[in-house]
Amino acid sequence: MEGSTPSPTFHANEYEPTPKKLFLCSMIRMIAACAHNRVMGAGGTLPWKIKADWDYFLDTTKDGVLIMGRRCYEDFTEYARTRQVVALSRDPEIVFPHACKASNLPDGIKLAQSMGKNVWICGGEKVYRDAMTLAEELYITLIDAHFEGDAHFPPWEQYFNREISRKEIFSEGQRLTFLVLGK
Numbered sequence: 142m143e144g145s146t147p148s149p150t151f152h153a154n155e156y157e158p159t160p161k162k163l164f165l166c167s168m169i170r171m172i173a174a175c176a177h178n179r180v181m182g183a184g185g186t187l188p189w190k191i192k193a194d195w196d197y198f199l200d201t202t203k204d205g206v207l208i209m210g211r212r213c214y215e216d217f218t219e220y221a222r223t224r225q226v227v228a229l230s231r232d233p234e235i236v237f238p239h240a241c242k243a244s245n246l247p248d249g250i251k252l253a254q255s256m257g258k259n260v261w262i263c264g265g266e267k268v269y270r271d272a273m274t275l276a277e278e279l280y281i282t283l284i285d286a287h288f289e290g291d292a293h294f295p296p297w298e299q300y301f302n303r304e305i306s307r308k309e310i311f312s313e314g315q316r317l318t319f320l321v322l323g324k
C-alpha cells in the first residue's frame with residue numbers, strides 16, 4: 142500500500158529504494174573506535190580485541206541499519222546474519238549474502254533510511270570521510286593506547302565539535318573514553 146511501511150521480505154541483493162517510500166526522519170550517525178594517531182584498523186580487521194568496546198558497538202547499533210564498505214563487511218559477515226546491513230561496493234558482480242548492496246554512499250543511505258530505522262555509518266576510512274558532512278552525530282571510542290595499523294579514522298574535530306556525552310572506563314588494561322559528539 143502506498144505510504145505504508147515497506148515489507149522486509151525483499152531479497153537482500155534485489156532491493157531497489159523507492160523515493161516515495163523513504164523514511165527521511167531516520168537519523169544518520171557514525172560510530173567508530175580509534176587509538177593514538179587515529180588508528181582504527183590493521184590488515185582488514187580491528188587492531189585490538191577489547192570486549193567492552195565491541196559490546197558497546199553491538200549494543201548501540203542493534204536497532205539500526207549499518208552501512209559499511211566491502212572490507213568492513215567481510216570482517217563483519219558473521220554478525221551481519223542478525224543485523225540489517227547495507228554493504229558498499231562498486232563491483233557490479235559482487236553479492237553480499239547477508240546484506241543489501243549499494244554502489245555509492247548516497248544510495249546506501251537512501252536504502253538504509255527506507256528500512257525505517259536509524260542509520261549507522263560503520264566505516265571504513267573513505268566511507269567515514271565522505272559521511273562527515275552527512276552524519277548528525279559521531280559516537281567515537283577513544284582508546285588510550287598505541288596500535289600499529291593501516292586504516293585511520295579521519296579528522297573529525299571540525300565537523301563534530303559539540304560534546305553530548307562522555308564516559309570513561311578502564312577495561313582489560315585500557316582506558317576507553319566513549320564520546321558522543323554533535324554538530
Ligand SMILES: NC(=O)c1ccc[n+]([C@@H]2O[C@H](COP(=O)([O-])OP(=O)(O)OC[C@H]3O[C@@H](n4cnc5c(N)ncnc54)[C@H](OP(=O)(O)O)[C@@H]3O)[C@@H](O)[C@H]2O)c1
Nearest residue numbers: 173174182185186187210211212213230231245264265266
Ligand atoms: N575501529 C573502528 O571503529 C573501525 C570501523 C570500521 C572499520 N575499521 C577497520 O578499517 C578497515 C576497513 O576499512 P577500509 O577503509 O580499508 O575498507 P572499507 O571501506 O571497509 O572497504 C573498502 C571497499 O568498500 C567499497 N566502498 C567504499 N566506499 C564506497 C563507496 N562510496 N561507494 C561504493 N563502494 C565503496 C569498495 O569496494 P569494492 O572494491 O568492492 O568496490 C572499497 O574498495 C578494517 O581494518 C576495519 O577493521 C575499524
